[in-house]
Amino acid sequence: MVIFMAKVMGLTGNEAIAYAVKQCNVDVVAAYPITPQTVMVEVISEYIYNGEMDAEFICVESEHSAMSACIGASLAGARVFTGTASQGLALMHEMLYIASGLRCPIVMGVANRALSAPLNIHGDHSDMMGSRDCGWIQIYAENVQEAYDWTIQAFKIAEDPRVLLPVSVNIDGFILSHCVENVFVLEDDVVARFLPPRKPLITIDPTNPITVGAMCLPDYYFEVKFQQFQTLNESLKVIREVTKEYESLSGRKYDVLEAYAMEDAEAAILCIGSTAGTAKEVAKGLRREGKKVGVVKLWVYRPFPQEDLIKALGDVKALAVLDRAFSFGAPFNALCSDVISTLYKYRKDIRVFNCVYGLGGRDITPMEIRGIFEETLEIADTGRLKEYVRFIGVRE
Amino acid sequence: MVLVEVRWHGRGGQGIVTVSRILAQAALLDGKYAQSFPEFGPERRGAPVTGYTRISDEPILIHSQIYNPNIVVVVDPTLIGKVDVIRGLSPKGLVVAHASRGPDELKKILGVSDVSVYTVDAMKIALEVLGRPIYNTAMLGALLKAYPLVTMDSLVKVIRERFPGAVGEKNVAAIKRAYEEAIGVE
Amino acid sequence: MSETGRKMGWKELPIGGYLLEPGSSMKYKTGDWRAFRPIIDQKKCVNCLLCWIYCPDGAIIRLEKNVDVNYDYCKGCGICANECPVKCISMVEEKW
Incomplete structure (x- = not known):
C-alpha cells in the first residue's frame, strides 16, 4: 500500500x-x-x-x-x-x-x-x-x-x-x-x-x-x-x-458504517454525526471500567446499510438509537425507525430504545451519554425496556 | 500530554475566536491534535463571549462543549465579577487573567485556593507595543508563561502567518513581553 | 411512448426517464383525442393564416395558396374555428 x-x-x-x-x-x-x-x-x-x-x-x-x-x-x-x-x-x-x-x-x-x-x-x-x-x-x-x-x-x-x-x-x-x-x-x-x-x-x-x-x-x-x-x-x-x-x-479507512468496540459488546449506542465521537470517548472510559459497551456510527444513512448494520450489532442485547430530529407523530424517530425496520427484517431480537437529543443545538454532554449507556447496560442485563422513546435533557 | 481543555472569556469583537484558533494552530505545528470552537450564539460586539480550545497528543474524539476546563483565560478584565469565569474549573486548574492587579489579589476576588492564578496587564502592553487596545494576542504570552501548552516557536510562526508584516512582528513583541511580565501564584 | 406494443421494463429504460431520440413526440399521434373535427371550406378561406398562428399544436399545414389540417395531431380544440375572420372552419362531430 x-x-x-x-x-x-x-x-x-x-x-x-x-x-x-x-x-x-x-x-x-x-x-x-x-x-x-x-x-x-x-x-x-x-x-x-x-x-x-x-x-x-x-x-x-x-x-x-x-x-x-x-x-x-x-x-x-x-x-x-x-x-x-x-x-x-x-x-x-x-x-x-x-x-x-x-x-x-x-x-x-x-x-x-x-x-x-x-x-x-x-x-x-x-x-x-x-x-x-x-x-x-x-x-x-x-x-x-x-x-x-x-x-x-x-x-x-x-x-x-x-x-x-x-x-x-x-x-x-x-x-x-x-x-x-x-x-x-x-x-x-x-x-x-x-x-x-x-x-x-x-x-x-x-x-x-x-x-x-x-x-x-x-x-x-x-x-x-x-x-x-x-x-x-x-x-x-x-x-x-x-x-x-x-x-x-x-491511509484512512472508511466504510458504510463504523463499529467501535462492538466485538463483544452487550450494550451499544447507534448514532450519526459528531455525537459518535463523544459516544466513542465515553465508551472508551466505560470499557476501562469493564463495561461491555460499543458504538455504531453510520457514515451512510441513505441507502440504509442494512446487512452491515446487522453484522455490526453482533450479539448486542440492548441498543440506544440517538436521533437529533423529530419525526412528528411517528412511533419512532427517523434513524430509530430505520434500525427497528432492519432488525424486524432480519429477525434480530434486540431491545431498542430511541433517544431524541440535541435539538436546536442543545449540547449533548459526555455525562448524558454515559447515562444512556448505563441505561442500555441495565436493559441488556434485565431484558426490560422502560420507555421506547426518551428525550434527553428536556425540561418538564 | 493528556487532553488539556481551555476556556476563553472575552467580549464580542475582542478576537476570542481568533486567539483560540491561533493556539490550536500552534498546537498543530507542535504535532499535536487540537480543536478550537466558539460558544455558538448570536455574537454581538461587546457581549460576553466564550471560546474553547482542546489540545492533546491523541486524536480528539469528543465534540461536546467544555464543562471542566483545565485552564481559563480571561481576556477582558471587566468580566470578573460579572461572569462566573471559574465555573467548572478543574481542581489544580489555572486561571490566566488580564488584570492590572496582581495574582494574589485576584485569587482572593475569585475565592479560589486549589488553583494557580496568573495575571498580566495586557492593555498596557497592547497600547505600548501595538499602539492600539487590542490585547488578545498578549494573553497568549501570559498563557505560555503559566503553562507550556504550545511552543513559543510554533506560536510565533502562526502569528506571522496570520498577520503578515509589521502587524505580525508587533503581535510577536506583545506576546513576548506578556510572557516576561506575567506573574503568578500557585 | 406508444400506447400499443410491448412496454419496456426498468432494466431497458434509459436513465432518469431521458428520451434519447429527438422529436420522438411525433410518434405520439394525438389526433385520436379529437371529439370535433375542423373542416375548412376552401372556397371561403382567404389564406390569412390566423388559424396557423393560433393553433396551439402546430396542426395547421401551410400549402401553396391555402391551409389544411394535420389530422394526425389536431386535438380538435376549435381555436382555429373561433379565430377564423371569415368563418370558413366548422367543427364537425367525429363519428366512429
Missing part, C-alpha cells in the same frame, strides 16, 4: 469541505449563503476570485434556484457542487427530487441546522431528515477530517456510471462547521488522479438533442422510479469500492 505524504492543516468543517471542492476541480458552484454553511461557499468564491479554482460561481437568488442551476449544469456535463442548510435545504426540497430523478451527480455540503419555527440557527438533523427520502446518497461526517475525506469520495461515488446520483455530505452545524480541527489533506495531484475529470454518459447538447424531464405517464413512471430505487440501493457496493481505493491513497 502506498501512503502519499500528507500535510496537516487546521480547518473548520466549512473550510475543509471548500478545500476539498477546490481540489476536486469542480466546474460549477451555484449556492446561496445561509448560516451555518456561509463560510463554505464564501471560501469557494474566494478561491474562484483568486484564480485558485477554475470554476463558474453562480450567485443565485434562492436555494431553489441554486439547485435548479446545479441540475442544469450537471446535465450539461459539469462537475457541480453546492452547499446549504436548514431553511435553504427545505426551500430546495422539490429540486432535490429532480436532481436525483434526473440522475445528476451533484455533491452538496450540508451544515445541518434546526428548522423554524421557532427560528434557530444551531445544529440538529431536522433539515436532512426532512429530505431523507429524496433519493440522494446521504453521508454524515463525525469530524472535520471526515468532512474533507467524504467530500472527495462523494464526487467519485456520485459520478460512477453505476450510480449517477447526487450525494449530500452532512456536517453538524457549528459543532463541525465552525470547529477548527487537524485535517490531513492530500496533495492536489493525488486528488486529481483519484478523481479524473467527469466523463458523463449522456449530456444535454444542442448538436445532439435529447429530451430530459419529459412527462412520464402511469405506463412508465413506476419503472423509471424503480430503476432509481434499485440504483440507490445498489450504490452501497460502489461506495465501499470507493472507500477502499481512497484508503489506499490516504
